[in-house]
Amino acid sequence: MDYELNTTNKYHKEYLNTLGWELTICNSLYDDKGAIRKILIENESFGRLLYKHLNRFFPMDKIKKVLEIGGGYGYLMKDFLDTNSALIPTMIDISPYLIKKQQETLKNYKVTFIEDDFLLVDDTMLAGYDLVIMNENLGDFPTVVDLKREIFNIPKEAITDPLVKKIRNFFEKYSLALPERDIFNFNLGAIEALEKLCRNTIPYIYIGEHSCEAQPPLQLRPFLNILPVGNPERISLMGHDEYTIKFSYLEDMGKFFGYNVIRGVFGDFIPFRWDKKIEYILATKGRYGDEDEMIYHFVEDLYKYEFLIFLKSDKEAHNSKINGLKEY
Template sequence: MDARDSSPHTSLCRLSTTEAYHRQDLSSLGWELTVCNSLYPAGTPARSVLVRDASYGELLYDHLRRFIPLDRITSVLEIGGGYGYLMKDFLARNGRLRPLMLDISPSLLEKQKETLAGRDVFWLLADALEMDPALLGRHELVILNENLGDFPTVVDIDHRILEDGSELADPVAGRIRHFFGAYDLERPLASFNLNLGAMEMTEKLCASGVPFVFIGEHSCEATVPPELKPFITVSSDGNPRRIALKGHDEYTLRLSYLQRIAERHGYRTLRGPFADYVVPNITEGLKAVLATRGLYSDSEEVVCHFVGDLYEYEYLIMTKRV
């Protein structure tokens, strides 16, 4: 289409969703090894390269308590808790927590019930995007670990739909425009992908006034410290990248957009790589494994992938200003 074409934009983008997969087809996360699951149970190859041999939930809890008064919190909502390992660790640390576990997948909610058996936990089978804002707002802390990339993403957006005055035939285009207009987001200059579901979830969380939010996900804006650049390559052009998985696609996250939404709603934010709290011990031996890209054994390959993820995944902590 010509940039000067004034006809209504009809087929401007495509919405990629994972809802049907999560509701009907998903029976195991075996195909997608999350950072959280990589550190479970004790003795995994991934744990052997950490400064502190601990599970993901333990490491995250200790990181969060530096910024959030976790000891005083009771009501926590975990969205998309997978196998429930993170919350198992949180409960072991803090018996005051009364979690609500919300998941779109019946099968994973059942797994969480097994992992958290005997604990005082509430359960909700639902799509987080459809959650009642009043229920969201009842929680002091909301955790979304490694799942916002599953939320709906608009792909191959013609950047010209952001132009003021162009006629919109596509309802999704109006939702896209809302975010660029309301939050003054940096505008891509070419065709792009947008984490619309993650942005709508963040906006919903902010509007509900939850005091503390933790988000962690694969980023499309990651950076690697200079000393590790010879060993770790990350893709970070700022455009959410498709990751094809069993039965569905997920997309890396443009966290700077979520950060802007949070800040405009009066939240302080803190952002960084998972490596801030899942700290790898960069020895000469590990550098040698990273340099060969884990070519020589399955466990070395796992380690390479895992260490790369610690820099490709970013977190965002949101704290409501009082």
């Protein structure tokens, strides 16, 4: 089989020494004097906005043990702890460099740090967590690239390649829609990570990442270059490639495990102010200034990044209806 397995483990373990090249939404909102903060309706950091958003769907003040996978510089968790000091946090990260950064950022808080690949840790480590956060990291997890749709024509017993067999099993088990393209990419690591969380019945799970299925709202379509291509797309970054995520597959898995699933875009909880200046920046695609360019890409990301919230209890899912967001 002539597919490729894209992994970023070596990069994260051996080479990564900054996240500067991949300015995440969380990091771009951290500086309260930064250009991006000025366009927000609520001048808040990412972690605070996310905390408030999650609290619309389940009671964040009842959460005790929280696990953040791939927490980057640790800013999101710092915001959570500043908002709710009763949280008992654990950070797991594959990167020795970023674990050190997280230890610096969170030095005034009681936090457990684990340096490991989340996909390799034993299920027993997940016992007792109320909430798991995965923000902007599933794209780094292994992706199988350039698979042929023909793999669905071969009887399963005749498949000799264990990876292809595994992928066929995922499609069957979670009733995933077959890819429309002859050649497709598959977010294997994202599926495995979510499966691990769901089979361990984590009550609340949040995932946010670049999506290959996102569409901007109608009024922003003339301004933003976002197409729901439906197939995980390669993003080439410093020293590694990552892939956008096919969110509908994760959504299907959540339902399979009996979760209520809320799906939306980052723009739902990071609203920005609409005025003449923003309209100009979007209309000119930010090409007339560095700050404009940054703002343009930020706004584009607000609609290219999707989130999923998985809820185990019916009661909290009911609250999501009250809030009028789309429930799946």
